[in-house]
Amino acid sequence: MRQRSQAFSLLVLAAAAAVRAAEPGTLSVDDMKAAQVLRDRVAAGSRAATWVRELTDRAGPRLAGSPGDRAAVAVALEMLQSLGFANVRAEKVTVQVWSRTAESGEITVPVLQKLALAAIGGSIATPDGGIEAEVIGVRSFDELEAKKDTLRGRIVFYDVPTERTKDGSGYGKSVVYRGSGASRAAKYGASGVLVRSIGTDDNRLPHTGALDYAAGEPRIPAAALSIPDADLLAHLLARGGPVRVRFALSCGAQPDSESANVIGEVPGRDRPGEIVVLGAHLDSWDLGRGAIDDGAGCGIVIEAARQIAALPRHPRRTVRVVLFANEENGLAGGRAYAAAHAAELPRHVAALEADSGTGRPLGLSWNAGPSAAPLFGQIAGLLGVLDAAALTTGGEGGADISRMLTAGVPLIGLSQDESTYFDFHHTANDTFDKIVPKDLDRAAAAAAVAGWCLAETAQPIERVPTENRRLPW
Amino acid sequence: MRQRSQAFSLLVLAAAAAVRAAEPGTLSVDDMKAAQVLRDRVAAGSRAATWVRELTDRAGPRLAGSPGDRAAVAVALEMLQSLGFANVRAEKVTVQVWSRTAESGEITVPVLQKLALAAIGGSIATPDGGIEAEVIGVRSFDELEAKKDTLRGRIVFYDVPTERTKDGSGYGKSVVYRGSGASRAAKYGASGVLVRSIGTDDNRLPHTGALDYAAGEPRIPAAALSIPDADLLAHLLARGGPVRVRFALSCGAQPDSESANVIGEVPGRDRPGEIVVLGAHLDSWDLGRGAIDDGAGCGIVIEAARQIAALPRHPRRTVRVVLFANEENGLAGGRAYAAAHAAELPRHVAALEADSGTGRPLGLSWNAGPSAAPLFGQIAGLLGVLDAAALTTGGEGGADISRMLTAGVPLIGLSQDESTYFDFHHTANDTFDKIVPKDLDRAAAAAAVAGWCLAETAQPIERVPTENRRLPW
Numbered sequence: 006m007r008q009r010s011q012a013f014s015l016l017v018l019a020a021a022a023a024v025r026a027a028e029p030g031t032l033s034v035d036d037m038k039a040a041q042v043l044r045d046r047v048a049a050g051s052r053a054a055t056w057v058r059e060l061t062d063r064a065g066p067r068l069a070g071s072p073g074d075r076a077a078v079a080v081a082l083e084m085l086q087s088l089g090f091a092n093v094r095a096e097k098v099t100v101q102v103w104s105r106t107a108e109s110g111e112i113t114v115p116v117l118q119k120l121a122l123a124a125i126g127g128s129i130a131t132p133d134g135g136i137e138a139e140v141i142g143v144r145s146f147d148e149l150e151a152k153k154d155t156l157r158g159r160i161v162f163y164d165v166p167t168e169r170t171k172d173g174s175g176y177g178k179s180v181v182y183r184g185s186g187a188s189r190a191a192k193y194g195a196s197g198v199l200v201r202s203i204g205t206d207d208n209r210l211p212h213t214g215a216l217d218y219a220a221g222e223p224r225i226p227a228a229a230l231s232i233p234d235a236d237l238l239a240h241l242l243a244r245g246g247p248v249r250v251r252f253a254l255s256c257g258a259q260p261d262s263e264s265a266n267v268i269g270e271v272p273g274r275d276r277p278g279e280i281v282v283l284g285a286h287l288d289s290w291d292l293g294r295g296a297i298d299d300g301a302g303c304g305i306v307i308e309a310a311r312q313i314a315a316l317p318r319h320p321r322r323t324v325r326v327v328l329f330a331n332e333e334n335g336l337a338g339g340r341a342y343a344a345a346h347a348a349e350l351p352r353h354v355a356a357l358e359a360d361s362g363t364g365r366p367l368g369l370s371w372n373a374g375p376s377a378a379p380l381f382g383q384i385a386g387l388l389g390v391l392d393a394a395a396l397t398t399g400g401e402g403g404a405d406i407s408r409m410l411t412a413g414v415p416l417i418g419l420s421q422d423e424s425t426y427f428d429f430h431h432t433a434n435d436t437f438d439k440i441v442p443k444d445l446d447r448a449a450a451a452a453a454v455a456g457w458c459l460a461e462t463a464q465p466i467e468r469v470p471t472e473n474r475r476l477p478w
Numbered sequence: 479m480r481q482r483s484q485a486f487s488l489l490v491l492a493a494a495a496a497v498r499a500a501e502p503g504t505l506s507v508d509d510m511k512a513a514q515v516l517r518d519r520v521a522a523g524s525r526a527a528t529w530v531r532e533l534t535d536r537a538g539p540r541l542a543g544s545p546g547d548r549a550a551v552a553v554a555l556e557m558l559q560s561l562g563f564a565n566v567r568a569e570k571v572t573v574q575v576w577s578r579t580a581e582s583g584e585i586t587v588p589v590l591q592k593l594a595l596a597a598i599g600g601s602i603a604t605p606d607g608g609i610e611a612e613v614i615g616v617r618s619f620d621e622l623e624a625k626k627d628t629l630r631g632r633i634v635f636y637d638v639p640t641e642r643t644k645d646g647s648g649y650g651k652s653v654v655y656r657g658s659g660a661s662r663a664a665k666y667g668a669s670g671v672l673v674r675s676i677g678t679d680d681n682r683l684p685h686t687g688a689l690d691y692a693a694g695e696p697r698i699p700a701a702a703l704s705i706p707d708a709d710l711l712a713h714l715l716a717r718g719g720p721v722r723v724r725f726a727l728s729c730g731a732q733p734d735s736e737s738a739n740v741i742g743e744v745p746g747r748d749r750p751g752e753i754v755v756l757g758a759h760l761d762s763w764d765l766g767r768g769a770i771d772d773g774a775g776c777g778i779v780i781e782a783a784r785q786i787a788a789l790p791r792h793p794r795r796t797v798r799v800v801l802f803a804n805e806e807n808g809l810a811g812g813r814a815y816a817a818a819h820a821a822e823l824p825r826h827v828a829a830l831e832a833d834s835g836t837g838r839p840l841g842l843s844w845n846a847g848p849s850a851a852p853l854f855g856q857i858a859g860l861l862g863v864l865d866a867a868a869l870t871t872g873g874e875g876g877a878d879i880s881r882m883l884t885a886g887v888p889l890i891g892l893s894q895d896e897s898t899y900f901d902f903h904h905t906a907n908d909t910f911d912k913i914v915p916k917d918l919d920r921a922a923a924a925a926a927v928a929g930w931c932l933a934e935t936a937q938p939i940e941r942v943p944t945e946n947r948r949l950p951w
Contacts (some may be wrong), residue, residue, distance in 0.1 A: 209906040433682040434705040
């Protein structure tokens with residue numbers, strides 16, 4: 006998953022402070038030089054892809070509570086320990102569990118055509134043998150409302166393409182049909198829902214992801230159609246005449262289980278009790294192997310912290326790698342971290358998340374007090390040679406770290422080129438071969454620079470102003 | 479399927495004959511002008527993609543003997559009739575039948591990882607519950623031979639990548655592992671075979687296709703692995719230590735069934751008993767919807783013939799569209815056509831096949847008597863503005879028409895850019911969205927020009943010399 010708030014864009018072309026004695030919240034000339042060395046070393050060839058490979062080879066799919074999830078916790082602990090991080094530990098997280106065993110579907114009228122589909126995460130199962138009904142296609146919730154009197158006993162097909170964009174905003178527009186489509190249709194008596202995959206590819210590989218059943222509405226089964234299958238269904242509907250589909254989903258909620266946030270640290274040399282979190286999520290959807298979502302983010306933050314630890318001296322503050330549990334299906338890891346560390350959050354000086362895949366870095370989104378702007382300007386200046394100097398403000402950095410917003414922790418998101426991210430996101434195609442090591446190196450370099458700078462300045466950056474601490478979701 | 483012989487390449491830059499009175503086997507200046515008009519009309523925007531859409535929407539997957547195959551015969555008959563072809567008919571073909579119902583597999587040691595795999599066409603089923611064994615990887619038949627003493631009871635994994643090439647020659651090199659790999663491994667006691675998909679993509683969608691069990695060797699189950707899964711398996715093997723896989727295939731031969739070659743004609747104005755065949759195959763593998771293989775070819779030849787029929791006057795000879803049954807799993811349609819029309823083959827002046835997907839045309843391969851060279855030079859000259867003037871000689875034009883070689887029928891293959899063909903070939907991804915209408919228009923234009931020229935010259939081209947009438951396979 007990857008949630009996005011309404012951040013407004015502001016490109017800052019930074020001018021590095023030309024004075025050796027920096028303001029307390031900014032970087033000195035020596036700091037800038039040290040950060041450049043770090044940046045260049047990571048960008049020239051990191052081991053970020055190696056950590057993704059370990060995770061995807063040795064754990065594979067790792068939906069919260071699954072055997073792969075347990076394997077991932079073990080692999081992550083072993084990796085962080087073997088890389089020499091301090092205070093390596095697994096912090097218990099209770100997670101909700103959902104699993105699929107089988108799914109199938111086909112168009113039955115006007116022609117028998119097998120459909121490539123997958124249960125949307127959280128969906129209830131169909132009755133044995135599945136459901137069969139006439140399909141009503143809609144291209145928006147407005148069209149759903151206009152057709153509300155025709156939906157009883159029908160299967161609603163949400164036919165909304167996802168736009169390919171560099172900043173991932175196309176996903177932000179269409180994902181609501183996956184999340185809310187089932188309950189919106191159930192309200193009018195629909196028996197099931199098919200959703201054009203929230204993705205930008207043309208493969209017969211459906212995109213799963215989570216749905217939210219609204220309280221008070223009947224729960225109906227929901228499946229994502231691969232994009233070529235959505236095209237076929239749309240085309241048959243456009244030809245006119247009734248179109249019927251049968252589909253069967255064997256899936257559902259299981260008893261809660263145990264997972265863990267996996268943590269390792271680079272202790273600060275001066276103020277070890279002040280924390281900069283570098284976060285990503287360890288879990289993944291079940292169809293693929295979680296390489297880009299979010300093995301890539303794990304690789305980025307592990308490598309960034311490893312390279313920070315390898316500097317001649319540690320930064321002032323502690324850099325803490327947190328590989329969060331269960332981002333995809335409930336956000337239990339992010340919630341558990343914020344709860345377990347509530348007393349410590351006032352000493353969390355910043356949290357950064359990497360959860361946008363393998364694309365080259367574009368810059369940072371940041372949400373902090375306004376006086377942090379000069380420091381982010383300096384960081385952007387450092388990232389200019391990576392072509393990653395774009396700054397946006399607002400937002401919550403990433404889903405896992407978002408729960409720290411109410412405590413005022415400054416939140417930073419690593420922005421990456423997401424042009425191809427939604428070709429693979431939440432599909433079986435999310436496998437190691439999709440990783441672009443060179444781009445991952447650059448992303449790790451950007452995360453390393455940001456993490457190091459935030460951990461090194463004489464004074465922490467200004468926290469998120471009280472009026473901005475409300476979560477958008 | 480698409481078979482290829484060792485054609486040797488010869489690019490002919492044609493100089494159009496500058497004399498109005500052409501040799502009997504070549505085109506006059508007026509002929510050249512008429513062919514240019516035809517070419518430009520088709521290339522500017524044909525309906526070839528529409529015919530592919532009809533077939534893929536209304537029949538879908540159509541492996542010989544399947545319900546989709548029967549639907550395809552009906553759809554094709556209806557299309558040819560509604561387009562006004564003469565003598566539209568279905569000529570009965572008895573076909574062997576093979577079908578799959580389920581397949582699954584996973585790596586069990588050193589890590590549990592689900593595999594995306596598909597039974598190779600013609601494979602026997604595994605016992606219920608599948609087979610599980612240690613995997614022995616080989617990168618060539620030489621390596622298989624070197625490891626022959628280690629294969630008893632093991633699963634052999636043929637790990638041979640397919641090279642991406644414009645002319646499809648990469649496929650020609652690697653397909654032997656799909657075709658012969660099972661029997662070669664069975665000879666040394668292997669219990670099953672996994673083949674890295676013969677394809678050039680990176681999707682979790684395995685490439686099926688036919689295998690040939692050698693007489694005298696045990697028959698063992700064989701499956702194609704998607705390329706990312708082959709990568710994972712190769713990587714785990716490279717890490718060292720035993721790797722085990724379990725896989726289960728539910729598939730197998732069914733009783734013979736009935737299909738048909740579907741035929742329609744543009745009767746010749748002068749010598750209707752002389753025939754130019756424009757052929758493609760109507761059947762497809764079962765995983766996809768047969769858009770590029772060979773819906774595209776059907777669209778090309780139907781459109782080429784339709785546009786020839788729409789000229790102010792028909793060519794001298796009859797242009798016969800033949801949509802062959804069962805190319806993929808036995809070539810029964812091509813064999814049946816050659817047998818049923820044996821008496822007529824001496825009056826088949828040429829046969830052209832389109833079975834290389836949706837790519838833009840590159841030129842023609844031709845196999846005829848040497849005196850045909852000037853005419854093919856003229857045709858290449860006509861195709862120059864389509865950037866499709868490349869001529870190669872030899873070969874059998876296409877699998878379906880190849881059975882006419884022994885009768886000396888000149889055989890022509892439509893060469894197309896196959897750079898992306900093997901990304902989709904024989905996979906679930908072979909769907910209508912992969913069709914590139916503009917390129918298909920150009921391919922139809924090339925086929926129309928070649929077909930018309932061969933049907934129009936005063937004298938038929940020289941037939942294949944006796945010494946060249948032996949089939950290479």
